[in-house]
Amino acid sequence: MTATAPAVGTSGTDVRLSGISKRYGAFTAVHPLDLAIPGGSFFALLGASGCGKTTTLRMIAGLEAPSTGSIELGGQDVTALPPHKRPVNTVFQSYALFPHLDIYENVAFGLRRRGIKSVKKQVEEMLDLVQLGDFARRKPHQLSGGQQQRVALARALINHPQVLLLDEPLGALDLKLRRQMQLELKRIQTEVGITFVHVTHDQEEAMTMADTVAVMNGGRVEQLGAPADLYETPRTTFVANFLGTSNLITADVLGTSGDDILLRASDTKLTLPATRCTTDARAGGKLLVGIRPEKITLTHADDAGTIPDGRNRIAGRIADSSFIGVSTQYVVDSAVSAGLSVYEQNIERDSRLVPGAEVVLHWNPGHSFGLDAAQSLEAGTDAGEGT
Amino acid sequence: MTTSTAPAPETPATPPAVARAARRRRRVPYWLLLPGILWLLVFFAAPLVYQASTSVQTGSLEEGFKVTWHFATYADALSEYYPQFLRSVAYAATATVLCLVLGYPLAYLIAFKAGRWRNLLMILVIAPFFTSFLIRTLAWKTILSDNGLVVSTLNSLHVLDVTGALGVTEGHRVLATPLAVVCGLTYNFLPFMILPLYTSLERIDPRLHEAAGDLYARPVTTFRKVTFPLSMPGVVAGTLLTFIPAAGDYINAELLGSTDQKMIGNVIQSQFLRVLDYPTAAALSFILMAAILAMVTVYIRKSGTEDLV
Numbered sequence: 001m002t003a004t005a006p007a008v009g010t011s012g013t014d015v016r017l018s019g020i021s022k023r024y025g026a027f028t029a030v031h032p033l034d035l036a037i038p039g040g041s042f043f044a045l046l047g048a049s050g051c052g053k054t055t056t057l058r059m060i061a062g063l064e065a066p067s068t069g070s071i072e073l074g075g076q077d078v079t080a081l082p083p084h085k086r087p088v089n090t091v092f093q094s095y096a097l098f099p100h101l102d103i104y105e106n107v108a109f110g111l112r113r114r115g116i117k118s119v120k121k122q123v124e125e126m127l128d129l130v131q132l133g134d135f136a137r138r139k140p141h142q143l144s145g146g147q148q149q150r151v152a153l154a155r156a157l158i159n160h161p162q163v164l165l166l167d168e169p170l171g172a173l174d175l176k177l178r179r180q181m182q183l184e185l186k187r188i189q190t191e192v193g194i195t196f197v198h199v200t201h202d203q204e205e206a207m208t209m210a211d212t213v214a215v216m217n218g219g220r221v222e223q224l225g226a227p228a229d230l231y232e233t234p235r236t237t238f239v240a241n242f243l244g245t246s247n248l249i250t251a252d253v254l255g256t257s258g259d260d261i262l263l264r265a266s267d268t269k270l271t272l273p274a275t276r277c278t279t280d281a282r283a284g285g286k287l288l289v290g291i292r293p294e295k296i297t298l299t300h301a302d303d304a305g306t307i308p309d310g311r312n313r314i315a316g317r318i319a320d321s322s323f324i325g326v327s328t329q330y331v332v333d334s335a336v337s338a339g340l341s342v343y344e345q346n347i348e349r350d351s352r353l354v355p356g357a358e359v360v361l362h363w364n365p366g367h368s369f370g371l372d373a374a375q376s377l378e379a380g381t382d383a384g385e386g387t
Numbered sequence: 388m389t390t391s392t393a394p395a396p397e398t399p400a401t402p403p404a405v406a407r408a409a410r411r412r413r414r415v416p417y418w419l420l421l422p423g424i425l426w427l428l429v430f431f432a433a434p435l436v437y438q439a440s441t442s443v444q445t446g447s448l449e450e451g452f453k454v455t456w457h458f459a460t461y462a463d464a465l466s467e468y469y470p471q472f473l474r475s476v477a478y479a480a481t482a483t484v485l486c487l488v489l490g491y492p493l494a495y496l497i498a499f500k501a502g503r504w505r506n507l508l509m510i511l512v513i514a515p516f517f518t519s520f521l522i523r524t525l526a527w528k529t530i531l532s533d534n535g536l537v538v539s540t541l542n543s544l545h546v547l548d549v550t551g552a553l554g555v556t557e558g559h560r561v562l563a564t565p566l567a568v569v570c571g572l573t574y575n576f577l578p579f580m581i582l583p584l585y586t587s588l589e590r591i592d593p594r595l596h597e598a599a600g601d602l603y604a605r606p607v608t609t610f611r612k613v614t615f616p617l618s619m620p621g622v623v624a625g626t627l628l629t630f631i632p633a634a635g636d637y638i639n640a641e642l643l644g645s646t647d648q649k650m651i652g653n654v655i656q657s658q659f660l661r662v663l664d665y666p667t668a669a670a671l672s673f674i675l676m677a678a679i680l681a682m683v684t685v686y687i688r689k690s691g692t693e694d695l696v
Binding site for chain 2: 061062063082083084085088089090092094096097098099100109110113114155156159
């Protein structure tokens with residue numbers, strides 16, 4: 001390859017945001033934010049529209065100037081550099097392909113701007129990588145959405161950027177194509193080893209692809225971590241509701257027993273391992289107990305005696321059920337909380353579990369999590385559903 | 388082949404009512420075109436045919452004109468009035484270039500930088516149309532008058548010495564010089580340049596500018612490689628809308644020029660209305676039309692924007 005292009009395959013450049021913020025007049029799009037994105041990682045900024053994730057990405061690209069703070073790429077401060085001098089490339093939400101240039105020239109654009117004369121080999125290799133070799137002389141409008149998306153990716157990747165920024169790159173694709181492109185993107189990222197920063201509102205997309213996910217809400221990072229950690233141990237109700245679905249039960253703290261916190265919701269006693277609680281639990285205070293619908297087991301009230309000891313139990317009545325194929329989703333009303341959601345695998349279906357049936361919900365206390373009760377139970381519920 | 392082998396596959400019979408409705412739907416576009424076609428026939432095709440026949444007539448006003456297929460009128464008209472033809476093309480081309488140079492930055496500013504002033508600026512561009520073409524050109528006669536502020540300022544700055552040396556002005560005055568006519572043409576047709584330019588610039592997705600910057604293009608390169616090529620439809624439309632009427636214009640030359648600045652429009656006008664030599668006037672009109680058509684065709688081919696227009 002050429003001398004001007006940074007080496008490929010090396011562990012990518014790390015991105016460091018220090019105290020970065022963005023204000024538009026009186027409106028604060030991004031509150032002062034510190035973020036360290038390790039080199040070579042696939043990092044996702046996840047949040048609903050208007051949460052500041054795209055603004056953060058645009059500040060890394062240089063398309064927005066931060067109001068405060070600094071941006072470092074691989075230890076070099078790039079805060080003052082205009083976009084064309086930053087070693088990053090962006091895959092835009094609407095692709096922003098040049099309509100007057102054919103696919104070949106679109107992909108060659110970045111190389112030509114850096115004065116590279118012999119672009120043929122690189123362009124052809126890149127078009128092959130995204131499986132568009134036969135489309136080189138077509139114009140962008142002659143391609144389907146998925147193909148345009150791949151051109152946008154090729155146009156950015158051919159420059160071997162130190163960091164690739166992706167702004168909702170799959171947003172315009174239909175569900176099936178999106179799933180396919182998610183795997184494709186992940187494969188390419190592993191292959192080229194470039195740091196990917198991916199902005200999305202689709203929690204499933206973020207969890208499928210990213211090594212690390214930062215959940216953003218109202219211009220702040222709510223929580224940052226590996227997808228499994230975020231899912232299993234959310235620290236705020238927003239994260240609990242935005243990533244998947246959570247049942248949140250308000251409970252009074254009775255005290256502690258060994259490593260467990262003893263709780264009471266309505267007349268039901270619950271326990272929660274202290275390690276699963278991310279907030280202070282004082283006797284007399286309140287706590288939110290969260291439990292994912294798929295971690296709950298449903299047993300008909302007649303068989304309540306077969307439930308092993310040591311599990312949390314809540315008595316209730318099935319209000320609704322819907323058959324999804326791999327699972328059946330139940331809505332259970334109980335004295336503790338109305339509308340508890342339960343997903344049961346369709347392995348051995350109990351024919352008595354129909355709406356109106358009295359049931360006992362039970363789960364392993366280690367699968368639940370404790371949250372500060374001062375938060376809204378509804379935070380992140382509407383926004384969570386990926387479109 | 389005989390018909391006995393197999394009965395012909397029966398085409399699914401369409402109910403006659405459905406077929407009739409479908410036929411009626413297919414005819415709708417033609418009904419929609421009808422008013423336009425009628426208009427063209429009455430006000431374009433018929434006069435054109437009438438003019439064509441006039442151009443090959445001979446005779447005089449007293450004796451009456453008769454079609455004698457006298458094509459020599461064309462050759463005579465061209466050989467006698469080719470200086471005015473060339474002058475028309477030169478003036479119109481200069482005015483078009485000036486319009487582009489003046490109009491492009493303005494259209495760019497309105498499209499990308501004006502923000503909330505955009506509508507106001509557009510109104511200002513169109514505002515001159517609220518006054519008559521004739522009045523506006525007469526106003527220029529006053530502005531450029533020999534003892535007016537403009538000419539005296541230009542004289543004191545010795546600008547007219549320079550333009551005089553270049554042969555576009557004469558004797559420390561602006562009126563009755565090529566400069567005055569070209570200025571008038573430029574002024575009068577500038578909005579026709581700005582409007583299509585603005586429309587095509589305004590349609591450009593600002594994200595394309597961001598993408599170009601993201602792909603290492605400096606602002607100047609972004610303009611050269613992205614903005615300008617994408618505005619080509621506006622450039623082509625604007626230059627055509629300026630050049631074509633400017634080439635046939637006679638008001639500016641009449642009011643701001645002297646006999647030395649007569650354009651082909653002035654010749655046609657005087658042949659029709661003063662000399663009353665209808666065949667020559669008609670022949671000149673046809674030559675002008677053919678010349679413009681030829682130039683426009685070459686221009687569109689060369690600018691390679693057929694699929695963009």
